[in-house]
Amino acid sequence: MRRAARGARRRRPVSSTLGVTSAAPTMKIEFDLLQNAQDSIERAIELVAWGDEQPEPRKLKQAIQAVAHGVELLLKERLRRVHPCLIWENVDKYPSLTARTVSAEQAMARLSTIGGLDFARDDLELIQSLRATRNAIEHLAWTATKQEADSIVGKALEFALHFSKSELDYDFIGYHTRKDDTLNALLSANEALAGSLAKRAFPPNRPECDQPQTCSFCRARSVDPVSNTCKLCGHWNADREDDISF
Numbered sequence: 001m002r003r004a005a006r007g008a009r010r011r012r013p014v015s016s017t018l019g020v021t022s023a024a025p026t027m028k029i030e031f032d033l034l035q036n037a038q039d040s041i042e043r044a045i046e047l048v049a050w051g052d053e054q055p056e057p058r059k060l061k062q063a064i065q066a067v068a069h070g071v072e073l074l075l076k077e078r079l080r081r082v083h084p085c086l087i088w089e090n091v092d093k094y095p096s097l098t099a100r101t102v103s104a105e106q107a108m109a110r111l112s113t114i115g116g117l118d119f120a121r122d123d124l125e126l127i128q129s130l131r132a133t134r135n136a137i138e139h140l141a142w143t144a145t146k147q148e149a150d151s152i153v154g155k156a157l158e159f160a161l162h163f164s165k166s167e168l169d170y171d172f173i174g175y176h177t178r179k180d181d182t183l184n185a186l187l188s189a190n191e192a193l194a195g196s197l198a199k200r201a202f203p204p205n206r207p208e209c210d211q212p213q214t215c216s217f218c219r220a221r222s223v224d225p226v227s228n229t230c231k232l233c234g235h236w237n238a239d240r241e242d243d244i245s246f
């Protein structure tokens with residue numbers, strides 16, 4: 001199956017039904033930790049991919065808030081799977097809803113020391129910058145260039161997609177995002193996201209013969225030269241193409 005033609009009119013995907021169990025006034029609104037994280041990451045994906053008809057500064061501001069919230073909750077969900085009390089800053093306060101829970105950085109530190117996870121220095125620094133940016137947005141004033149904002153949103157979203165898939169067994173960019181063109185829209189809209197995805201799939205310093213090829217489906221430079229499979233979208237590339245890559 002071929003992707004939709006580039007330049008085709010962009011559509012918004014159907015809104016998520018996460019947390020909705022019925023439409024009556026007495027309906028119960030329910031998000032568990034993972035669903036709450038998924039909802040925020042999906043919101044960030046919608047904003048980046050489809051723009052939501054928002055002016056650029058508003059779109060980027062909301063995308064940073066959504067991705068920062070989602071990343072924090074994904075990290076907490078992973079911590080919960082080690083032990084639920086680890087989500088609380090002071091573990092003795094578990095499960096008080098009024099006591100403070102850990103920040104994204106504290107969650108990463110606990111996941112490293114207690115959970116045995118290994119985070120790359122780039123990822124630790126990225127999450128620090130994300131928190132600083134989100135703090136500025138939520139508590140102070142926020143100034144950035146579009147390029148800076150795109151970069152932090154793209155990199156943070158890539159971290160969220162990677163962490164969710166590798167640590168929580170949940171794939172935000174599975175088959176459905178290829179079918180409805182969301183993956184393509186995401187990659188076209190945000191260069192930092194496309195670059196980070198390719199960098200994670202194919203770390204630098206591989207030998208020349210091992211360099212990734214361009215995917216004929218999603219157009220990212222992510223096709224493993226040995227298996228001919230795209231690490232990004234999963235498409236099997238029968239014939240390699242030398243199209244323009246991201």
Ligand SMILES: [Zn+2]
Binds near residue numbers: 217231
């Ligand atoms: Zn692909």
